[in-house]
Amino acid sequence: MLTVENLTAGYTPGINILNGVNLFVGRAEIVSLLGPNGCGKSTLLKCIAGYLLPRQGLINLEGDDVGHTPVYLKVRQCALGFVPQTDNVFGAMSVQENLLIGGHFLRPKACQARMEQLCDLYPILARKMHAAAAALSGGERQILALARALMSGPRTLLLDEPSAGLSPKMLEIVFDAIQQIRKHEEVAILMVEQNAVEALDISDRAYVLSLGQIALSGNARALLQDERMQELYLGARAG
Numbered sequence: 001m002l003t004v005e006n007l008t009a010g011y012t013p014g015i016n017i018l019n020g021v022n023l024f025v026g027r028a029e030i031v032s033l034l035g036p037n038g039c040g041k042s043t044l045l046k047c048i049a050g051y052l053l054p055r056q057g058l059i060n061l062e063g064d065d066v067g068h069t070p071v072y073l074k075v076r077q078c079a080l081g082f083v084p085q086t087d088n089v090f091g092a093m094s095v096q097e098n099l100l101i102g103g104h105f106l107r108p109k110a111c112q113a114r115m116e117q118l119c120d121l122y123p124i125l126a127r128k129m130h131a132a133a134a135a136l137s138g139g140e141r142q143i144l145a146l147a148r149a150l151m152s153g154p155r156t157l158l159l160d161e162p163s164a165g166l167s168p169k170m171l172e173i174v175f176d177a178i179q180q181i182r183k184h185e186e187v188a189i190l191m192v193e194q195n196a197v198e199a200l201d202i203s204d205r206a207y208v209l210s211l212g213q214i215a216l217s218g219n220a221r222a223l224l225q226d227e228r229m230q231e232l233y234l235g236a237r238a239g
Contacts, residue, residue: 001027002048002156002188007057009047016055017043019212025156028186030178032199032220035209041192042085044209045158048190049082050074061156076105081154081187085161088145091134095125098133098144102151111151118147121180139170143177150185157181159191163198171195175202200224 002025010016017040025031033041046052048059050071059067061078074080089098099118103111119126122143128136133144142162149157162178163171179202181187193199200206203220208229210216216228223229 001025001062002190003058003060004044004048005058005060007044007047007059008055009043009052009057010055011043011052017212018047020057021209021212021214023190023207023214023217025188025190027155027188028182029205030182030189030191030203032196032203032206033190033192033209034196034199034206035215037194039209040212041209042160045082045160045190045192049080049158075152075154079153079155081149081152081157083142083145083149083157083159083162085164085192089133089136089141089148092132094130094132095136095144096129098148099125099151102148105152114151114153118150121184122147122177137170138166139173142166142170142174146174146177146181150181150187153185154187156188156190159189161192161194163193163195171198175199178202197224 004021004023007018007021008016009018021044033044035041043052047054050069054067058065061080064078066074066078069078099115100111103114106114124140124143125147128140133141136144162174166174175198178189182189191199200220200223205218206220206223207214208216216223
């Protein structure tokens, strides 16, 4: 479970990218974070993950304030998983090696069992276990990145543009994989996406960022029909 309250953050002194952001992601829930380029979506994920310290506000994971917890501790102690948009697998390493890195905190038997469990969930990984990650298709690499983040058994998962650069067919496969994560792992998922319609279709709720603030939020399917959504985001993209 993830709660963000009155979060303010930025990179340059005196200039805020995020201005009082509030959001919530519950257990086994998929929540999309939408908005035009430059509105602060990835900055928010980096703040939650620990790559950027908040200037003000609260980041709460499973009941604990983790706003100033280092990123490496968030993975191990706070059960947080993060899949960045780019460079999210080690291309020169095999699928197996990538998964082992994701489970390096686990005991050997638990790591092997977890890897077998994820390969059952995503059979493509089992079929290409010894292939270099660089040889996988874009969709296969994204599934590997998801599985590697799941190796440690996170309770909260952050996804930054999981459909970036994918064909429509691969996008469907990856989004189906995300739904499987929610179903089998009961993870709280916060997903930044540019493919708004597709993201809303698999999400429970969504937030729309505009100029570093939450401009709109609500049930995902209801937002698809909301005229304000069209004005803030969907209409802007179409135009």
